[in-house]
Amino acid sequence: MASPLASPTSEPTSPRIRSPLVEDSNKPRMNRLLSMKYNQRSQLTFDSQGLYGPKAKLWESLPPPERKELVNVMIEDPGCGHHLWWVASPDAVLIMKKFKDPEVTKKFKELCSWIIEGDRMNTIVVEPSILEDPLVTEDDDFKNVRAKFKTWNDNAMSTVLRKVDLIICLGGDGTLLYTSSLFTKAIPPIMSISMGSLGFLTPFSYDSYPADIKRILNGGVSLTLRHRLDCKVMTKDKIDQYHGETCPMEAEEFLAPTVTSKFSALSLNPTNITIDKETESAHYLVMNEVVVDRGPSPYITNLEVFCNGRLITTVQADGIIVATPTGSTAYALAAGASVVHPSTPSMVICPICPHSLSFRPVVVPSGVEISIRVSSQARNSAWASFDGRNRTEIKHGESVVITTATSPVPSINNTGHVTDWFDSLAGCLHWNVREVQKGM
Template structure:
C-alpha cells in the first residue's frame, strides 16, 4: 500500500503554547503584519511568543510605544548562542522562502511544524496569504491542517587539521565559531542540517573544479566543471532547477546530484535513493581548492584531504500546507515558476470534417 501524501495531518498531543515568529530582517513592509500577528497570538490566544533579539532592535519596533506592552511579553533568543529547540511548539514565518531556510538552520535536530506566510519576493515554500491570517492560525492551533514532511540532508564536513587555517569564511556570520564544531586528533568536524542543497563549486578560481563523488564508498564519477549540487526534493525547485535538474515533489524519498556547467556533453543530472551516503572530495589531480555552502550559508574552503559526507537526515522539516501537499506544489509551480506556460494551440475551426 502506497501512502497518499494528502493523508499526512497535523495532530497535537496537547494544545500548543509556544510559537516562534521569524520575520525577514530589514523589510519595512513586514512590520505591520508582524505586529498584528504578535498581538493576535499573545492577546487572543494567550501564547508564549519567541522572537530573535535582533528583530526587536529594529527602530520601528523599538520606538513604537503602542507595541511596548506586547513586546514585554516576548521571549528572545540569539542565533548560535541560545538553544530553543525544546521550547517551541510551532513556527510562523513572515517573508519569502529564505525565512523557511533560516528556520531550518535554527533546528539541528527535530523541527517543530512550520507555517509560512508569503510576504517575500519568491513564495514557493510559503503557501499562506496574510489577509485572513487569524482563521488560518486558529486552524493550525486546533490541529486542522495537512503536512508535508520535507526531507533534509545531514552533512558532515571533515577537515584535515592544518597549522595555518583560513578563518575568514570558516567563522559564522556573527563572528563566533559554530556550536556544532568538534575536534578530533588532527581533524576538525562540522555538521549541518540542510533543507535545500549542498553546493560545491570552484569559488574564486578560474580553473575547473575537479571533485570526486562517492556513493556508499564507491567512486561513481569525477565532476569537472563549475561544481556540483546535491539537493533534496525541496531543493529541486531552487538552484538545481536553474542548473537543469528535474523538479521532484517533496514527498519523493530521493537525493539529486546535479552538475553545474560540466565540461561534458553527457553529464546529465541523476536521482539516487534517499538511503545512500554520498561523499565528495577534491580529486587528487585537482589544480585548486573547492568551496562549499549549505542552503547558501556557512561558506567555506575545501582542500585536499577534506571530505563532505551527505545522507538523508532523520529530522525532516514538517511544513504546514494551505490545502494539501500535491495541490500546494502544483500551485507553486504555476504561480512562482510559471511551469509550462504556453499559448494554447488553435483547433482547425472552419474546416469540414472528412
C-alpha cells in the same frame, strides 16, 4: 489555559492521545517509531515521540476521526497523507520575519497583537534582533504585547527553542531556510506566510491568516515533511601524527573507501595502505542544497564522487550540486536538474556546467551516503556552501559527506501537499504556462 513556556505540558500517560480540546476514545496513541521505508535496501527511522516539538504529533493517512484499516499496497509512499494533531493546546509560538523590511515589521506587530489580545497563545518567541528594532521597541501602543515576548542568548538558544510549539514565518523562502537552520533536531510545525519576492515554499497569504491559524490550532491540517541533508566537512589535520600507520586493506577496497570509517588512503603498495585520520571540521543541516564548486579559480574542478563508499564518477565541471527534493526547484533547477516533489525520498545530484555532453543529473535514494572529495590531481582546491551560507574551502584530499538528516521540516500545507506544490510550480515558476491552442 495551556501551561506557560517555562513548563510545557508533557505528554499524557493515558493510553489515548488528546485532541486540542477534548479526548476521543477512538484515537489510538502514536507511541511507536515512525518508520519510513524508502526501498528494500535503505530505510530511515524517525522517532515520532516529540519529533515536532513538545505538543505536535503526526498522523499517517487520514485524520484520526476518519482513520480506518489501510489496505496493503505494493508501493508505500512515506510522504503523503500526513496530518498534524496536538496532544495539548499550543502555548508558545516562534514568529520569524523578513529582515529589515518595515512593511513586514508592521504586519508582524499586527499578527502578534492578534495572537496575544485574542488569548490564542500565551507566549511569543522572537529573535534577539527583534528587541533591537526601533519600530518594535519605540512603539508605545505595542508595549503590552511586547511584554509577552521571550527571546534567547547564545547559551540558552536550544533550551528556549525546545519549548516552541508552532512556528510562523513572515517572509519568503529565505526566511524559511534560515528558520530551519536554527533547529538541529526536532522542529515544530511551520506555517509560512508569503511576504517575499518568490514564495515557492510559502503557501499562506497574510490576508487570510486569522482563519488559517485557527484552522491550524484546531489540528488535522495537512503536512509535508521536507527532508534536510546532514553535511560534514572532513579534513586532514593529523597527517604527521598518523604518518606511517598502515592498514591491511586490499587494493579493491582502496578504490572504494568508505567515509564512515573516518580514514582515507594516501598511498598504495601491493600489500598495505598508508592512511591518515580524517576529522570532522564542520557540520551543517541544509534544506535546499550543498554546492561544491571551483570558487575563484579559473580551472574546472576535479571532484571524486562516492555513493555508499563506491566511486561512481569524477566531476570535471564548474562544480556539483547535491539537493533535497525541496531544493530541486532552487539552484539545481537553474542547472538543469529534474523537479522532484518534496515528499519523494531522494537526493538530486546535478553537475554545474560539466565539460561533458553526457553528464546528466541523477536522482538517488535518500538512504545513501554521498561523499564528494577533491582529487589529489586537481589543479586547485574547491569551495563548498550550504544553503548559500558558510562558504568553506575544501582542500586536496578533503571531502564533504552528505546523508539525509533524521529531522525533517514539517511544513504546514494550505490545501494539500500535492495541490500546494503544483500551484507553486504554475504560480511562481510558470510551469507549462502558455496560450491554449485554438480549435480548428
